[in-house]
Amino acid sequence: MQFFFEVLIGGLLSGVMYSLVAIGFVLIYKASGVFNFAQGAMVLFAALTFVSILAKGVPFWLALLLTLAVMVMLGLAIERVVLRKLVNQPPISLFMATIGLSFFLEGFGQALWGTEVHGLDLGITDEPVGWLLDDYNLSISKFDLFAAGTAGVLVTALALFFNRTRIGRALRAVADDHQAALSIGIPLQHVWAIVWSVAGLVALVAGLLWGSRLGVQFALTLVVLKALPVLILGGFESIPGAIVGGLIVGAGEKLAEVYIGPFIGGGIENWFPYVLALAFLLVRPEGLFGERHIERV
Amino acid sequence: MGQAIGDVLLKVDNISLSFGGVKALTNISLDVRAHEILSIIGPNGAGKSSMLNVINGVYHPQQGSITYKGKTRALMRPHEAARQGIARTFQNIALFKGMSVLDNIMTGRNLKMRSSFLSQALYWGSAQREEIAHRLKVEEIIDFLEIQPIRKTPVGRLPYGLQKRVELGRALAAEPEMLLLDEPMAGMNVEEKQDMCRFILDVNDEFGTTIVLIEHDMGVVMDISHRVVVLDYGKKIGDGPPDKVRNDPAVIAAYLGTTH
Amino acid sequence: MGIAENPYLLSVNNIEVIYNHVILVLKGVSFDVHEGSIVALLGANGAGKTTTLKAISNLLKAERGEVTKGSIEFKGERVDVMTPAQLVGRGVIQVMEGRHCFPHLTVEENLLTGAYTNKAGRAAIAQDLDKVYAYFPRLKERRKSLAGYTSGGEQQMTAIGRALMARPRMILLDEPSMGLAPQIVEEIFGIVKDLNQRERVSFLLAEQNTMVALRYAHYGYILENGRVVMDGDAAALAANEDVKEFYLGLAGEGRKSFKDVKHYRRRKRWLA
Amino acid sequence: MIYREAGQFKTSYQADSAIFPIVQDRYALWCVMLVAFIAVPLWASEYLIGSILIPFLILSLAALGLNILTGYAGLLSLGSAAFMAVGAFAAYNFMLRVPGMPLLAAFMLAGLVAALVGMVFGLPSLRIKGFYLAVATLAAQFFIEWALTKFGWFSNYSSSGVISAPKMQVFGMPIETPQMRYLLTLTVVVVLTVAAKNMIRASTGRAWMAVRDMDVAAEVIGIPILRTKLLAFAVSSFYCGVAGALWAFVFLGTVEPQAFDLRRSFEILFMIIIGGMGTVLGSFLGAAFIVLLPILLNVMAGWLHGAVSSQLLSNIEYMVFGALIMAFLIVEPLGLAQLWRIAKEKLRLWPFPH
Amino acid sequence: AGEQFIPMPSYRIGPYAAGGTGVYGGFIDYLNYINLKEGGVGGVKLTYEECETEYKVDRGVECYDRLKGKGPTGASMFNFLSTGITYAVLERAAQDKIPIVSIGYGRTDASDGRVFPWVFPLLTNYWSQSTTKIKFIGQREGGMDKLKGKKIANLYHGSAYGKETIPVLEAQAKKYGFELINIEVPAPGNEQQSQWLQIRQLKPDWVILRGWGVMSAAAIKAAAKVGFPRDKMVGVWWAGAEDDVVPAGGVAKGYIAAAFAPSGANYPVVQDIKRVVYEAGKGNMQDSNRVGHANYNRGVVHGILNVEAIRVAQTKFGKKPLTGEQVRWGLEHLKIDDKRLKELGAVGLVPPLATSCLDHEGAGMVRFQQWDGTRWIPITDWIASDKALVRPMIEASAAAYAKEKGITPRDCSKEN
Numbered sequence A: 001m002q003f004f005f006e007v008l009i010g011g012l013l014s015g016v017m018y019s020l021v022a023i024g025f026v027l028i029y030k031a032s033g034v035f036n037f038a039q040g041a042m043v044l045f046a047a048l049t050f051v052s053i054l055a056k057g058v059p060f061w062l063a064l065l066l067t068l069a070v071m072v073m074l075g076l077a078i079e080r081v082v083l084r085k086l087v088n089q090p091p092i093s094l095f096m097a098t099i100g101l102s103f104f105l106e107g108f109g110q111a112l113w114g115t116e117v118h119g120l121d122l123g124i125t126d127e128p129v130g131w132l133l134d135d136y137n138l139s140i141s142k143f144d145l146f147a148a149g150t151a152g153v154l155v156t157a158l159a160l161f162f163n164r165t166r167i168g169r170a171l172r173a174v175a176d177d178h179q180a181a182l183s184i185g186i187p188l189q190h191v192w193a194i195v196w197s198v199a200g201l202v203a204l205v206a207g208l209l210w211g212s213r214l215g216v217q218f219a220l221t222l223v224v225l226k227a228l229p230v231l232i233l234g235g236f237e238s239i240p241g242a243i244v245g246g247l248i249v250g251a252g253e254k255l256a257e258v259y260i261g262p263f264i265g266g267g268i269e270n271w272f273p274y275v276l277a278l279a280f281l282l283v284r285p286e287g288l289f290g291e292r293h294i295e296r297v
Numbered sequence B: 001m002g003q004a005i006g007d008v009l010l011k012v013d014n015i016s017l018s019f020g021g022v023k024a025l026t027n028i029s030l031d032v033r034a035h036e037i038l039s040i041i042g043p044n045g046a047g048k049s050s051m052l053n054v055i056n057g058v059y060h061p062q063q064g065s066i067t068y069k070g071k072t073r074a075l076m077r078p079h080e081a082a083r084q085g086i087a088r089t090f091q092n093i094a095l096f097k098g099m100s101v102l103d104n105i106m107t108g109r110n111l112k113m114r115s116s117f118l119s120q121a122l123y124w125g126s127a128q129r130e131e132i133a134h135r136l137k138v139e140e141i142i143d144f145l146e147i148q149p150i151r152k153t154p155v156g157r158l159p160y161g162l163q164k165r166v167e168l169g170r171a172l173a174a175e176p177e178m179l180l181l182d183e184p185m186a187g188m189n190v191e192e193k194q195d196m197c198r199f200i201l202d203v204n205d206e207f208g209t210t211i212v213l214i215e216h217d218m219g220v221v222m223d224i225s226h227r228v229v230v231l232d233y234g235k236k237i238g239d240g241p242p243d244k245v246r247n248d249p250a251v252i253a254a255y256l257g258t259t260h
Numbered sequence C: 001m002g003i004a005e006n007p008y009l010l011s012v013n014n015i016e017v018i019y020n021h022v023i024l025v026l027k028g029v030s031f032d033v034h035e036g037s038i039v040a041l042l043g044a045n046g047a048g049k050t051t052t053l054k055a056i057s058n059l060l061k062a063e064r065g066e067v068t069k070g071s072i073e074f075k076g077e078r079v080d081v082m083t084p085a086q087l088v089g090r091g092v093i094q095v096m097e098g099r100h101c102f103p104h105l106t107v108e109e110n111l112l113t114g115a116y117t118n119k120a121g122r123a124a125i126a127q128d129l130d131k132v133y134a135y136f137p138r139l140k141e142r143r144k145s146l147a148g149y150t151s152g153g154e155q156q157m158t159a160i161g162r163a164l165m166a167r168p169r170m171i172l173l174d175e176p177s178m179g180l181a182p183q184i185v186e187e188i189f190g191i192v193k194d195l196n197q198r199e200r201v202s203f204l205l206a207e208q209n210t211m212v213a214l215r216y217a218h219y220g221y222i223l224e225n226g227r228v229v230m231d232g233d234a235a236a237l238a239a240n241e242d243v244k245e246f247y248l249g250l251a252g253e254g255r256k257s258f259k260d261v262k263h264y265r266r267r268k269r270w271l272a
Numbered sequence D: 001m002i003y004r005e006a007g008q009f010k011t012s013y014q015a016d017s018a019i020f021p022i023v024q025d026r027y028a029l030w031c032v033m034l035v036a037f038i039a040v041p042l043w044a045s046e047y048l049i050g051s052i053l054i055p056f057l058i059l060s061l062a063a064l065g066l067n068i069l070t071g072y073a074g075l076l077s078l079g080s081a082a083f084m085a086v087g088a089f090a091a092y093n094f095m096l097r098v099p100g101m102p103l104l105a106a107f108m109l110a111g112l113v114a115a116l117v118g119m120v121f122g123l124p125s126l127r128i129k130g131f132y133l134a135v136a137t138l139a140a141q142f143f144i145e146w147a148l149t150k151f152g153w154f155s156n157y158s159s160s161g162v163i164s165a166p167k168m169q170v171f172g173m174p175i176e177t178p179q180m181r182y183l184l185t186l187t188v189v190v191v192l193t194v195a196a197k198n199m200i201r202a203s204t205g206r207a208w209m210a211v212r213d214m215d216v217a218a219e220v221i222g223i224p225i226l227r228t229k230l231l232a233f234a235v236s237s238f239y240c241g242v243a244g245a246l247w248a249f250v251f252l253g254t255v256e257p258q259a260f261d262l263r264r265s266f267e268i269l270f271m272i273i274i275g276g277m278g279t280v281l282g283s284f285l286g287a288a289f290i291v292l293l294p295i296l297l298n299v300m301a302g303w304l305h306g307a308v309s310s311q312l313l314s315n316i317e318y319m320v321f322g323a324l325i326m327a328f329l330i331v332e333p334l335g336l337a338q339l340w341r342i343a344k345e346k347l348r349l350w351p352f353p354h
Numbered sequence E: 001a002g003e004q005f006i007p008m009p010s011y012r013i014g015p016y017a018a019g020g021t022g023v024y025g026g027f028i029d030y031l032n033y034i035n036l037k038e039g040g041v042g043g044v045k046l047t048y049e050e051c052e053t054e055y056k057v058d059r060g061v062e063c064y065d066r067l068k069g070k071g072p073t074g075a076s077m078f079n080f081l082s083t084g085i086t087y088a089v090l091e092r093a094a095q096d097k098i099p100i101v102s103i104g105y106g107r108t109d110a111s112d113g114r115v116f117p118w119v120f121p122l123l124t125n126y127w128s129q130s131t132t133k134i135k136f137i138g139q140r141e142g143g144m145d146k147l148k149g150k151k152i153a154n155l156y157h158g159s160a161y162g163k164e165t166i167p168v169l170e171a172q173a174k175k176y177g178f179e180l181i182n183i184e185v186p187a188p189g190n191e192q193q194s195q196w197l198q199i200r201q202l203k204p205d206w207v208i209l210r211g212w213g214v215m216s217a218a219a220i221k222a223a224a225k226v227g228f229p230r231d232k233m234v235g236v237w238w239a240g241a242e243d244d245v246v247p248a249g250g251v252a253k254g255y256i257a258a259a260f261a262p263s264g265a266n267y268p269v270v271q272d273i274k275r276v277v278y279e280a281g282k283g284n285m286q287d288s289n290r291v292g293h294a295n296y297n298r299g300v301v302h303g304i305l306n307v308e309a310i311r312v313a314q315t316k317f318g319k320k321p322l323t324g325e326q327v328r329w330g331l332e333h334l335k336i337d338d339k340r341l342k343e344l345g346a347v348g349l350v351p352p353l354a355t356s357c358l359d360h361e362g363a364g365m366v367r368f369q370q371w372d373g374t375r376w377i378p379i380t381d382w383i384a385s386d387k388a389l390v391r392p393m394i395e396a397s398a399a400a401y402a403k404e405k406g407i408t409p410r411d412c413s414k415e416n
């Protein structure tokens, strides 16, 4: 039983790590109806920028600030150079543009900062919480708890920002119909610039946490694969959905790997979350908290 | 008039339909007779479009029954309705945007096409013959609707009015027995409305197609329908020949305002 | 009334519009809207009315359309350098053809998005909302429904109401009457007149319902095939024989029944 | 005014529904075919044939398959590489386990197996739409990759998981030289492309497009939605399957499941978006863009050899590639095929501006 | 006189760029070093051209075709640093008569030179290396007999590469009586929570890490998280570079990995490269701090073996640009003993080796090194593989291949 809880809690906590990446997707999807393929590249780019600035001897907080500034500038540049020209185009075209963007960022980041792999130490050890381990023999990582806390704060802040300000409503309007949003004076360019900057911030947070776990290296872009089922399960438009989806995916895949895996040969974590998400979708085709697809004639 | 108005072709009985708290239709009964032109009128949100959606199975009423060609059922299914000869156009144009006018109208005939997809892949024998036979039929419709010059244009580029015409063409391609038209003349000027009326009358006249029409232009409704049904807030408040309906005080109060 | 002496609010000078680099739609269109006037833009399907309005509101770019010649000025300022949002900021708003509500927002949220540029504060916005509900009681009943699930007419009302929420100085109305029940059409034009007279809002309206449009407009232009073929005071246009026949459906004495239209008709004189 | 259709009158609907109704297009196509079937094998270098044209053709075929599903039937798929894998491993096992199995028959059967698998994963498409549907196909992607690695039977218990193609022959002709391999690929691709064109212009294709553009309306017209979607999945997977078999047998000669990973699926998706969704030509143009451009950039980078550090150069290649994708989309969001169409339209009007 | 062309199908972008830039950097530096110091090999200047493969098989094949004909005599030999590409060009290379050198990876049964005359998995193949890991563990436990009853977990990458050593480990488990637990990590391996919870549950004595890319660092991190001692983890050489442990940070201290070319900048040859190449400003590494790192040294070893093969071949064919076929002879007659290693300044960096028609592996030896938190420290001398176990398996596999492909193996007694 103790092992079960360990797996369950561990799973829930790693799920939160997936959510951190998924939130970045949600933001951009909410604001433009576009699936941002470049989110992984942004995570890499942010982390790479941060460690490289740090390596130049800049103090931690200043480096964080500088990186944030870089991400905001990146968001502005993306809006200006790419998105602005693609208003009102089919989502698939915008999707493709983000693919181009991801190639560009991957090349740019590594051209700028090099290909070597960096370690990143945030000062929080990835070790079990002592008293839990001693008293209950439960191995729960401090780092995971920290990550969960960070994700919680991020989600709350974003949810407040988007639900309490008129920007939130404007975002949903933009995602529904670019042209109509333009027609009533929603400045699409500002909205997009803001959202991409915030997505850059989220990428930075995800990049720091994942980077300190995996090291800052190209493989950071691959964490996206873990975020996709989360996104689908939670619903593309919902920030809380990203969290709940993450918890379900995290717990589900770990339990499955440990308890089902041995019977079919193990290593099922790659496809299991997708099958899980698929099962959910058959019941709710728009994910847990996603918007209903309106189809009328 | 070409064909005399016949027996009841479609009968809806005591239909109720609601969405969450919104009652779109409440206890509606009405019948449609073969070869007639029946108009449904009523204020916005009265449930007119919903009625059409119930008839051809897009909406499933919570209560009531539908009798079509003598067969009674609780609800219709869209493809079944199509197979039984019910075709329609939509209030918000529902053309296939990525396809040309010709292809859109050709899809109207898909139901009648038989060749297997393998023979289509080879484009050999029956597939080719069938394609050409149906194309001939579609060209007749194109001629009838006077849209020859735009045959190959993608429908997304067409002005609104022409799109409505193409949609009518697609419905006609199925050679329906019953045609449901949802505001076919919205957004048209008088001249274009005249054209549309002519098409509707001709179809009714030559092929004896039964027509159920939703329209807000009272001039059109009163001129071309045999019978008018009035809905208000999901209830039926009037049913009869145009002249009777036009002077019905309840209808005037709810919808017409002044007599037209 | 002397509207013709008012200064120009909007002037469109000889514009040409091309879609997708190849499709030439407007072939030199010019007209003016005086401050405080209602101008009707009439014409058959595909004449270019919508294109003209979008050229003004700068929504054309989003459709890969481009004004390749001529100029558009609003209060003497060139419009082509402005974004649609800036134009809305200057009081020009367009109600797009074909409703274009935000389907996943409720009716009320749709209306509130219209107030995005309105800096007047919450109370003022609430007041405006009440005003719109007073114009369209039907919307008040349906305010909690997702716009995507409302009827065609309800969506049209939402779209118009949404534009009013921006407190515009000039409204570009594209086919406002489409899909609306007759008494609502009258009401909408009543609102137009009301706003025009009381708040001096100017209107440029593209409308197929010529009869109603000419009843309320001061001045009208008729567009055919991307060109202005006729213009004049509304009353004068309404009296024109051709307009009577082709746009009002009146032939000689009174209205001709839709049942009796001939299969072969006389072609428009100016097209011959 | 070289390119125009004036004066070309069609006297039958058959002529009008031909694949290329305009004469100049037909001539151009015949020229391309002549070059492809005769000039290339005679004169092109082995490098061009063996490592540029063959993979280009095979990926075009896969892109065509995906285009049928995504471009024509509107069903987004991120699992096309998995279906290629199914095709490759199915062909391998047919050749291995059925004595005397003819190569082309093995390819066909491999395609059919892939089609079957595709249909299974296509079932959820009735309920799940858009980007959400991508999940079903991602499940296919990861599950198939996993299964092929997991169960040794598929690779005949090869210790490295890599399968390698047997000696190939078609109608008694050995397929060994790059030229022969090229001609085999070309023939398969041309035949399947013509078949695709035929399906698309017939009722099947119209049903797909109708479902894509508005499935509620399609249903009202009487198009059976599920059957249409499943057929799209089947045909698409068939094409991908055959492409996978060609990839394993004719191009590489060996293959492992990882060759058909998610990256490959994305690559194929990029091809159809860049090339143009819902156009056959787009599949080829897109494949050319995605396959050839990086190679071209790499060759060009080679000229700078020594001047710039090779690491920087590789990264710049990537950046340029990404930037070009974005640039093309900004110029024409509907893809290269649309760009081509517009160019033709301009040419038709030329020398008059409009 | 003349130029000897060595193609460089490198990968400097993508998930594995860190390895690619290090190895090809060291490789290219060594070639330049020979050119600068000796004016080439026997007066023949070494030239190269890079081609970006992105570690993709199809791009690799394209690079092969693009580069195979360059230089006056064509490509001398190909080093792809990718098993997948090596497989894909196997038959082409035999046809084109160009040797494929795969140091430490590639097709294991190609060690049997009778069936695979054109392929050279030099130094060690995967199976040999796997046996040395068990030998190493035995050493640590104080004798192979102490392995009895021990539990060894094999944590492997969820790919064919990862699974490849399972049969060998199973054979050894039987032979030595230890319990083998196979645990798969789904690719790419950035999440290993459940695997390590299982390990915590099962409490193995040792964990063999058959990692690749990001999986290795993630494994070390996860081990720390569940408190599994890092000095009981033995990685494959692909999991034994700085780039594999640095990302794990401090917790990687104590982790052990195999190496056919250990890390360290103190080998005379590396020092010499620094002096000759870098001081002349001709270094290939963007970051010269990485000179002497594991990946870099692997590249230097590639350079040494490639150059030695050419040198040997020149003794037979003369000091002129050689064809691939001639270089192949050199590869098959490599004899690098301690004396030669000393001359090369590579004692301890490269194991002594001798290739032959029968044996294309040549050595089969690896060393083990341990991460001390900042550097890799060699902790063993060269450990030989269990040839008696591996060789028959190789021959069986090669024979099966020969049968499938209809190849008649060479008769090595007739070769000179």
Ligand SMILES: Nc1ncnc2c1ncn2[C@@H]1O[C@H](COP(=O)(O)OP(=O)(O)OP(=O)(O)O)[C@@H](O)[C@H]1O
Binding pocket: A296, B019, B022, B023, B024, B042, B043, B044, B045, B046, B047, B048, B049, B050, B051, B091, C142, C145, C149, C150, C151, C152, C153, C154, C179, C181
């Ligand atoms: N799918 C649906 N979900 C929720 N409510 C719906 C749905 N369809 C229709 N309604 C509601 O039912 C009522 C009737 O709608 P319907 O579309 O039938 O009206 P209508 O008479 O066609 O009006 P109009 O003339 O404006 O088109 C409306 O209030 C509408 O909001």
Ligand SMILES: Nc1ncnc2c1ncn2[C@@H]1O[C@H](COP(=O)(O)OP(=O)(O)OP(=O)(O)O)[C@@H](O)[C@H]1O
Binding pocket: B157, B158, B159, B160, B161, B162, B187, C019, C020, C023, C025, C043, C044, C045, C046, C047, C048, C049, C050, C051, C052, C063, C097, C208
């Ligand atoms: N996005 C577009 N791309 C290409 N052509 C277009 C586009 N939008 C409109 N057109 C073409 O421009 C012409 C004018 O269209 P417009 O919509 O301006 O006409 P309209 O007068 O508003 O007609 P309606 O009364 O039907 O609304 C039409 O022929 C139409 O086909």
Ligand SMILES: CC(C)C[C@H](N)C(=O)O
Binding pocket: A296, A297, B049, B050, B052, B053, B089, B090, B091, B092, B182, C150, C151, C152
């Ligand atoms: C706007 C909607 C009420 C239109 C409806 N979908 C129809 O039947 O045409």
Ligand SMILES: [Mg+2]
Binding pocket: B048, B049, B050, B091, C151, C152, C153
């Ligand atoms: Mg309606």
Ligand SMILES: [Mg+2]
Binding pocket: B160, C049, C050, C051, C097, C174
């Ligand atoms: Mg219009």
